[in-house]
């Protein structure tokens with residue numbers, strides 16, 4: 001089943017190369033991807049899809065197009081179109097760093113290190129955290145961390161490994177620790193975001209941006225936590241991160257509906273109209289597969305996670321993917337970007353497509369994506 005699903009994804013990505021031209025897919029409207037000029041947080045996922053398709057098929061068309069996106073990311077760095085948010089890890093891990101990992105191309109490595117330097121500009125020394133959104137002096141945003149940022153930390157861990165300079169890793173560790181302490185709650189659920197006093201660094205409280213309420217558990221946030229802490233464990237071998245990833249994973253699994261694909265928020269009321277977020281399940285699947293790489297064969301959690309991830313992925317392939325829709329642009333139906341903001345509810349999300357293919361590649365090829373080498 002995984003092979004068929006990967007081949008369908010490769011075919012659709014090949015078709016999208018001409019459709020998208022020089023532009024980058026983001027979220028869909030009426031079954032068509034909205035495209036942008038490489039100026040959003042999601043643009044690395046298109047590069048990541050192209051690199052994954054190249055790794056699977058070895059077809060030059062994917063490498064050629066992926067390299068064009070790398071050029072565009074070089075330009076983006078030059079023009080400073082990456083400064084006012086923390087999503088630099090998403091953007092550059094899957095584009096320039098992927099090229100470095102596949103080809104050992106020195107200029108791709110240098111670009112990726114420059115991107116890591118940009119991410120460090122989001123650091124608040126006083127509060128010891130990376131600011132998620134907005135200008136550094138923004139009155140509201142400069143005190144905010146968000147759980148999604150955990151997926152940006154592999155860029156920093158990697159940069160320290162590459163250069164031998166601990167400054168990137170120190171920031172990543174401090175951010176992972178802040179996130180564990182303030183974003184993860186006692187029952188292993190999570191806040192989407194958390195505010196600190198930007199002058200004193202004192203904690204203020206949790207809040208949501210895309211979830212149902214400030215105290216609810218936004219499904220995709222929980223998924224970012226599972227995968228993000230598993231990746232922090234990969235780089236640091238600090239058992240607290242593996243433990244946190246496992247606990248968050250159990251919360252996620254225990255709150256799944258019967259078909260193993262999450263609704264958009266674990267606390268949103270459920271009826272027949274409640275939107276799913278298939279992208280959250282694809283991210284969580286990658287997280288579970290990463291966690292399992294670090295558990296012993298005889299660990300009962302390992303078989304529990306493995307059984308569950310297979311159920312999740314089978315449901316995604318059979319009930320949510322576009323495998324039966326030959327001309328579809330997206331790979332995964334029924335993602336939700338921002339339900340209460342009325343933005344892309346029940347649509348394609350390019351990150352959902354990316355993590356879906358990454359999970360399939362993990363299952364079929366033992367290929368872990370581009371977060372570490």
Ligand code: GLY
Nearest residue numbers: 041148210220337
């Ligand atoms: N990182 C933004 C989102 O998950 O919607």
